[in-house]
Protein backbone atom coordinates (compact mmCIF):
# COMPACT_ATOMS: atom_id res chain seq x y z
CA UNK A 608 0.00 0.00 0.00
CA UNK A 609 1.37 3.45 -0.85
CA UNK A 610 1.64 5.90 2.04
CA UNK A 611 -0.55 8.99 2.54
CA UNK A 612 0.52 12.42 1.31
CA UNK A 613 0.97 14.80 4.24
CA UNK A 614 0.30 18.54 3.93
CA UNK A 615 1.33 20.86 6.77
CA UNK A 616 -0.43 24.17 7.42
CA UNK A 617 1.28 26.14 10.17
CA UNK A 618 0.78 29.68 11.44
CA UNK A 619 -0.19 31.71 14.47
CA UNK A 620 -3.61 31.56 16.09
CA UNK A 621 -6.41 32.74 13.76
CA UNK A 622 -4.05 33.00 10.78
CA UNK A 623 -6.63 31.04 8.75
CA UNK A 624 -5.29 27.46 9.05
CA UNK A 625 -8.61 25.71 9.70
CA UNK A 626 -10.32 27.74 6.98
CA UNK A 627 -7.67 26.86 4.37
CA UNK A 628 -7.65 23.22 5.52
CA UNK A 629 -11.43 22.98 5.05
CA UNK A 630 -11.22 24.47 1.57
CA UNK A 631 -8.51 22.06 0.44
CA UNK A 632 -10.36 19.06 1.92
CA UNK A 633 -13.46 20.16 -0.02
CA UNK A 634 -11.46 20.38 -3.25
CA UNK A 635 -9.83 16.94 -2.77
CA UNK A 636 -13.10 15.36 -1.57
CA UNK A 637 -13.74 15.02 2.18
CA UNK A 638 -13.68 11.22 1.87
CA UNK A 639 -10.04 11.33 0.71
CA UNK A 640 -8.75 13.57 3.49
CA UNK A 641 -7.93 13.12 7.18
CA UNK A 642 -7.47 16.42 9.02
CA UNK A 643 -5.51 16.73 12.26
CA UNK A 644 -5.25 19.88 14.39
CA UNK A 645 -2.15 19.92 16.58
CA UNK A 646 -4.00 21.95 19.28
CA UNK A 647 -5.00 18.46 20.44
CA UNK A 648 -1.41 17.96 21.65
CA UNK A 649 -1.63 20.75 24.26
CA UNK A 650 -0.19 19.57 27.58
CA UNK A 651 -2.38 21.75 29.83
CA UNK A 652 -6.04 22.74 29.71
CA UNK A 653 -7.21 26.37 29.74
CA UNK A 654 -7.36 26.68 33.55
CA UNK A 655 -3.96 25.02 34.05
CA UNK A 656 -2.34 27.34 31.47
CA UNK A 657 -3.68 30.38 33.29
CA UNK A 658 -2.47 29.03 36.66
CA UNK A 659 1.03 28.19 35.37
CA UNK A 660 1.24 31.39 33.33
CA UNK A 661 2.22 29.67 30.09
CA UNK A 662 0.75 30.31 26.63
CA UNK A 663 -0.48 27.62 24.22
CA UNK A 664 2.28 28.74 21.80
CA UNK A 665 5.13 27.65 24.06
CA UNK A 666 6.76 24.33 23.11
CA UNK A 667 6.66 23.30 26.81
CA UNK A 668 2.88 23.65 26.70
CA UNK A 669 2.59 20.94 24.04
CA UNK A 670 3.41 17.22 23.78
CA UNK A 671 5.62 17.79 20.74
CA UNK A 672 7.29 14.39 21.25
CA UNK A 673 3.94 12.63 20.87
CA UNK A 674 2.91 14.95 18.02
CA UNK A 675 6.03 14.07 16.01
CA UNK A 676 5.61 10.35 16.77
CA UNK A 677 2.06 10.52 15.46
CA UNK A 678 3.12 12.39 12.32
CA UNK A 679 5.71 9.70 11.55
CA UNK A 680 3.09 6.97 12.08
CA UNK A 681 0.60 8.74 9.82
CA UNK A 682 3.24 9.17 7.13
CA UNK A 683 3.81 5.42 7.08
CA UNK A 684 0.06 4.82 6.84
CA UNK A 685 -0.42 3.64 10.43
CA UNK A 686 -3.28 4.58 12.78
CA UNK A 687 -2.95 6.81 15.84
CA UNK A 688 -4.93 7.36 19.04
CA UNK A 689 -5.14 11.14 18.92
CA UNK A 690 -5.82 13.23 22.04
CA UNK A 691 -8.67 15.74 21.83
CA UNK A 692 -8.67 19.34 23.08
CA UNK A 693 -12.07 21.08 23.05
CA UNK A 694 -11.99 24.80 22.27
CA UNK A 695 -15.60 24.98 23.43
CA UNK A 696 -14.80 23.97 27.01
CA UNK A 697 -11.03 24.49 27.18
CA UNK A 698 -10.62 20.90 28.45
CA UNK A 699 -9.54 17.52 27.10
CA UNK A 700 -11.99 14.90 25.85
CA UNK A 701 -11.66 11.17 25.04
CA UNK A 702 -9.04 10.35 22.38
CA UNK A 703 -10.02 9.39 18.82
CA UNK A 704 -8.78 6.42 16.77
CA UNK A 705 -7.61 7.79 13.40
CA UNK A 706 -6.63 5.82 10.32
CA UNK A 707 -5.06 8.07 7.67
CA UNK A 708 -6.86 8.54 4.33
CA UNK A 709 -5.06 9.11 1.01
CA UNK A 710 -4.31 12.70 2.07
CA UNK A 711 -3.60 13.99 5.58
CA UNK A 712 -3.70 17.70 6.42
CA UNK A 713 -1.97 18.62 9.68
CA UNK A 714 -2.70 22.16 10.83
CA UNK A 715 -1.55 23.94 13.94
CA UNK A 716 0.78 26.24 15.80
CA UNK A 717 4.03 24.28 16.15
CA UNK A 718 3.92 21.73 13.34
CA UNK A 719 7.42 22.56 12.02
CA UNK A 720 9.13 23.01 15.36
CA UNK A 721 11.04 19.71 15.42
CA UNK A 722 13.12 18.03 12.72
CA UNK A 723 11.24 14.72 12.99
CA UNK A 724 7.93 16.56 12.53
CA UNK A 725 9.25 18.52 9.53
CA UNK A 726 10.44 15.31 7.88
CA UNK A 727 6.89 13.94 7.92
CA UNK A 728 5.45 16.43 5.42
CA UNK A 729 5.38 16.30 1.64
CA UNK A 730 4.28 19.94 1.35
CA UNK A 731 4.75 22.65 3.98
CA UNK A 732 2.60 25.81 3.98
CA UNK A 733 2.99 28.74 6.38
CA UNK A 734 0.14 31.24 6.81
CA UNK A 735 1.19 34.84 7.47
CA UNK A 736 -1.61 37.43 7.23
CA UNK A 737 -0.70 40.95 8.43
CA UNK A 738 -0.88 41.06 12.24
CA UNK A 739 -3.72 43.63 12.22
CA UNK A 740 -5.88 41.35 10.08
CA UNK A 741 -5.03 38.31 12.24
CA UNK A 742 -6.05 40.24 15.36
CA UNK A 743 -9.42 41.12 13.75
CA UNK A 744 -9.95 37.49 12.74
CA UNK A 745 -8.99 36.26 16.22
CA UNK A 746 -11.30 38.67 18.02
CA UNK A 747 -14.23 37.69 15.80
CA UNK A 748 -13.58 33.94 15.99
CA UNK A 749 -12.74 33.74 19.72
CA UNK A 750 -15.72 35.88 20.78
CA UNK A 751 -18.15 33.97 18.55
CA UNK A 752 -16.81 30.43 18.98
CA UNK A 753 -14.58 30.12 22.04
CA UNK A 754 -16.40 32.08 24.75
CA UNK A 755 -13.92 34.97 25.17
CA UNK A 756 -14.68 38.70 25.42
CA UNK A 757 -12.96 41.14 23.03
CA UNK A 758 -10.86 42.54 25.92
CA UNK A 759 -9.69 39.04 26.87
CA UNK A 760 -8.63 38.28 23.28
CA UNK A 761 -6.70 41.55 22.91
CA UNK A 762 -4.99 41.01 26.26
CA UNK A 763 -4.13 37.41 25.32
CA UNK A 764 -2.64 38.58 21.99
CA UNK A 765 -0.35 40.96 23.88
CA UNK A 766 0.65 38.28 26.35
CA UNK A 767 1.43 35.86 23.52
CA UNK A 768 3.55 38.22 21.42
CA UNK A 769 6.96 37.14 22.86
CA UNK A 770 6.12 33.46 22.20
CA UNK A 771 4.79 34.27 18.72
CA UNK A 772 8.11 35.88 17.93
CA UNK A 773 10.25 33.18 19.55
CA UNK A 774 8.43 30.01 18.48
CA UNK A 775 5.77 30.59 15.81
CA UNK A 776 7.14 33.05 13.24
CA UNK A 777 10.58 31.39 12.86
CA UNK A 778 8.81 28.31 11.44
CA UNK A 779 8.11 30.32 8.28
CA UNK A 780 11.66 29.51 7.18
CA UNK A 781 10.85 25.77 6.95
CA UNK A 782 7.87 26.21 4.62
CA UNK A 783 7.75 25.57 0.88
CA UNK A 784 4.98 28.13 0.42
CA UNK A 785 4.10 31.21 2.47
CA UNK A 786 0.50 32.39 2.03
CA UNK A 787 -0.48 35.94 3.04
CA UNK A 788 -4.05 37.06 2.48
CA UNK A 789 -4.25 40.80 3.00
CA UNK A 790 -6.71 43.68 2.52
CA UNK A 791 -6.63 45.06 -1.00
CA UNK A 792 -5.11 48.46 -1.72
CA UNK A 793 -7.37 48.81 -4.79
CA UNK A 794 -11.15 48.66 -5.19
CA UNK A 795 -11.83 44.94 -4.98
CA UNK A 796 -15.29 44.76 -3.44
CA UNK A 797 -13.92 43.64 -0.09
CA UNK A 798 -12.01 40.71 -1.65
CA UNK A 799 -8.60 40.05 -0.11
CA UNK A 800 -5.41 40.01 -2.19
CA UNK A 801 -2.99 37.13 -1.77
CA UNK A 802 0.80 37.06 -1.82
CA UNK A 803 2.34 33.61 -2.33
CA UNK A 804 6.03 33.16 -1.54
CA UNK A 805 7.31 30.15 -3.48
CA UNK A 806 10.54 28.72 -2.09
CA UNK A 807 12.71 26.58 -4.37
CA UNK A 808 12.46 23.69 -1.85
CA UNK A 809 9.85 21.98 -4.08
CA UNK A 810 9.44 22.38 -7.87
CA UNK A 811 6.66 24.88 -8.57
CA UNK A 812 4.86 25.13 -11.94
CA UNK A 813 6.83 27.15 -14.50
CA UNK A 814 4.73 30.26 -13.96
CA UNK A 815 7.13 32.54 -15.83
CA UNK A 816 5.77 31.02 -19.05
CA UNK A 817 2.30 32.36 -18.34
CA UNK A 818 2.75 35.38 -16.06
CA UNK A 819 6.26 36.58 -16.91
CA UNK A 820 8.77 37.80 -14.36
CA UNK A 821 8.53 41.33 -15.71
CA UNK A 822 4.74 41.56 -15.34
CA UNK A 823 3.69 45.23 -15.09
CA UNK A 824 3.15 46.42 -11.52
CA UNK A 825 -0.44 47.46 -12.32
CA UNK A 826 -1.53 44.02 -13.59
CA UNK A 827 -3.80 42.00 -11.28
CA UNK A 828 -1.53 38.94 -11.32
CA UNK A 829 2.19 39.51 -10.86
CA UNK A 830 5.26 37.30 -10.55
CA UNK A 831 8.57 38.58 -9.25
CA UNK A 832 11.82 37.62 -7.59
CA UNK A 833 12.48 38.56 -3.96
CA UNK A 834 14.17 37.38 -0.77
CA UNK A 835 12.29 35.87 2.17
CA UNK A 836 14.09 35.39 5.49
CA UNK A 837 17.31 36.01 3.59
CA UNK A 838 16.74 33.40 0.88
CA UNK A 839 15.81 33.96 -2.80
CA UNK A 840 12.17 33.19 -3.64
CA UNK A 841 9.58 33.70 -6.36
CA UNK A 842 6.57 35.77 -5.36
CA UNK A 843 3.18 35.38 -7.02
CA UNK A 844 0.64 38.10 -6.20
CA UNK A 845 -3.04 37.94 -7.11
CA UNK A 846 -5.25 40.93 -6.46
CA UNK A 847 -8.80 40.62 -5.19
CA UNK A 848 -10.01 42.43 -8.32
CA UNK A 849 -8.45 39.91 -10.75
CA UNK A 850 -11.02 38.96 -13.39
CA UNK A 851 -12.25 35.46 -14.16
CA UNK A 852 -10.48 35.50 -17.56
CA UNK A 853 -7.13 36.42 -16.00
CA UNK A 854 -7.44 33.68 -13.41
CA UNK A 855 -8.72 30.99 -15.80
CA UNK A 856 -5.67 31.60 -18.01
CA UNK A 857 -3.35 30.83 -15.08
CA UNK A 858 -5.53 27.94 -13.87
CA UNK A 859 -5.46 26.30 -17.32
CA UNK A 860 -1.70 26.54 -17.44
CA UNK A 861 -1.28 24.85 -14.04
CA UNK A 862 -3.84 22.17 -14.90
CA UNK A 863 -2.14 21.41 -18.22
CA UNK A 864 1.10 20.73 -16.33
CA UNK A 865 -0.60 18.08 -14.20
CA UNK A 866 -3.45 16.16 -15.89
CA UNK A 867 -4.51 14.73 -12.47
CA UNK A 868 -5.82 18.22 -11.72
CA UNK A 869 -8.39 18.20 -14.52
CA UNK A 870 -11.34 17.44 -12.19
CA UNK A 871 -10.27 20.17 -9.81
CA UNK A 872 -9.98 23.10 -12.15
CA UNK A 873 -12.16 22.44 -15.17
CA UNK A 874 -13.64 25.93 -15.54
CA UNK A 875 -16.85 24.55 -17.07
CA UNK A 876 -17.55 22.10 -14.22
CA UNK A 877 -18.92 23.11 -10.82
CA UNK A 878 -15.59 23.20 -8.98
CA UNK A 879 -15.13 23.73 -5.24
CA UNK A 880 -12.07 25.88 -5.93
CA UNK A 881 -12.11 29.27 -4.19
CA UNK A 882 -15.12 28.59 -1.97
CA UNK A 883 -15.04 27.83 1.75
CA UNK A 884 -16.95 28.67 4.90
CA UNK A 885 -14.84 30.40 7.55
CA UNK A 886 -14.74 29.02 11.10
CA UNK A 887 -17.36 31.59 12.09
CA UNK A 888 -19.72 30.37 9.37
CA UNK A 889 -19.34 33.10 6.73
CA UNK A 890 -18.95 32.12 3.07
CA UNK A 891 -15.55 33.04 1.64
CA UNK A 892 -15.19 32.95 -2.15
CA UNK A 893 -12.48 34.56 -4.21
CA UNK A 894 -10.05 34.07 -7.07
CA UNK A 895 -6.98 34.65 -4.86
CA UNK A 896 -8.26 31.84 -2.60
CA UNK A 897 -8.94 29.64 -5.66
CA UNK A 898 -5.37 30.07 -6.95
CA UNK A 899 -3.92 29.40 -3.48
CA UNK A 900 -5.91 26.18 -3.15
CA UNK A 901 -5.02 25.15 -6.70
CA UNK A 902 -1.27 25.57 -6.13
CA UNK A 903 -1.38 23.60 -2.87
CA UNK A 904 -3.49 20.83 -4.41
CA UNK A 905 -1.08 20.79 -7.39
CA UNK A 906 1.77 20.01 -5.00
CA UNK A 907 -0.21 17.35 -3.14
CA UNK A 908 -1.19 15.54 -6.34
CA UNK A 909 2.33 15.86 -7.69
CA UNK A 910 3.63 14.27 -4.48
CA UNK A 911 1.41 11.22 -5.12
CA UNK A 912 3.42 10.61 -8.33
CA UNK A 913 6.72 10.66 -6.45
CA UNK A 914 5.99 7.87 -3.92
Ligand SMILES: Nc1ncnc2c1ncn2[C@@H]1O[C@H](COP(=O)(O)OP(=O)(O)OP(=O)(O)O)[C@@H](O)[C@H]1O
Pocket residue numbers: 618619620621622623624625626627715716744745747748788799885886887888889891896
Ligand atom coordinates in the same frame (compact mmCIF):
# COMPACT_ATOMS: atom_id res chain seq x y z
N1 LIG B 1 -8.86 33.43 3.60
C1 LIG B 1 -9.68 34.05 4.45
N2 LIG B 1 -10.50 35.02 4.02
C2 LIG B 1 -11.33 35.68 4.86
N3 LIG B 1 -11.43 35.40 6.19
C3 LIG B 1 -10.64 34.44 6.69
C4 LIG B 1 -9.72 33.70 5.86
N4 LIG B 1 -9.06 32.82 6.65
C5 LIG B 1 -9.53 32.99 7.91
N5 LIG B 1 -10.48 33.95 7.94
C6 LIG B 1 -11.22 34.44 9.13
O1 LIG B 1 -10.39 34.25 10.28
C7 LIG B 1 -11.04 33.44 11.25
C8 LIG B 1 -10.00 32.56 11.91
O2 LIG B 1 -9.55 31.61 10.97
P1 LIG B 1 -9.23 30.11 11.36
O3 LIG B 1 -10.16 29.62 12.42
O4 LIG B 1 -9.17 29.34 10.08
O5 LIG B 1 -7.78 30.29 11.97
P2 LIG B 1 -6.78 29.21 12.60
O6 LIG B 1 -5.44 29.56 12.11
O7 LIG B 1 -7.27 27.83 12.33
O8 LIG B 1 -6.89 29.54 14.16
P3 LIG B 1 -6.47 28.67 15.48
O9 LIG B 1 -5.10 28.16 15.33
O10 LIG B 1 -6.52 29.69 16.58
O11 LIG B 1 -7.49 27.58 15.64
C9 LIG B 1 -12.12 32.69 10.47
O12 LIG B 1 -13.22 32.41 11.30
C10 LIG B 1 -12.49 33.66 9.37
O13 LIG B 1 -13.45 34.57 9.86
Ligand SMILES: O=C(CO)[C@H](O)[C@H](O)COP(=O)(O)O
Pocket residue numbers: 620621646653663664693694695697716753
Ligand atom coordinates in the same frame (compact mmCIF):
# COMPACT_ATOMS: atom_id res chain seq x y z
O1 LIG C 1 -3.85 29.52 19.94
C1 LIG C 1 -4.75 28.72 19.87
C2 LIG C 1 -4.87 27.87 18.65
O2 LIG C 1 -6.17 27.54 18.34
C3 LIG C 1 -5.68 28.53 21.01
O3 LIG C 1 -5.83 29.70 21.73
C4 LIG C 1 -5.12 27.40 21.89
O4 LIG C 1 -5.22 26.19 21.18
C5 LIG C 1 -5.89 27.28 23.19
O5 LIG C 1 -7.25 27.14 22.92
P1 LIG C 1 -8.38 27.91 23.79
O6 LIG C 1 -8.05 29.39 23.68
O7 LIG C 1 -9.67 27.54 23.11
O8 LIG C 1 -8.26 27.40 25.18
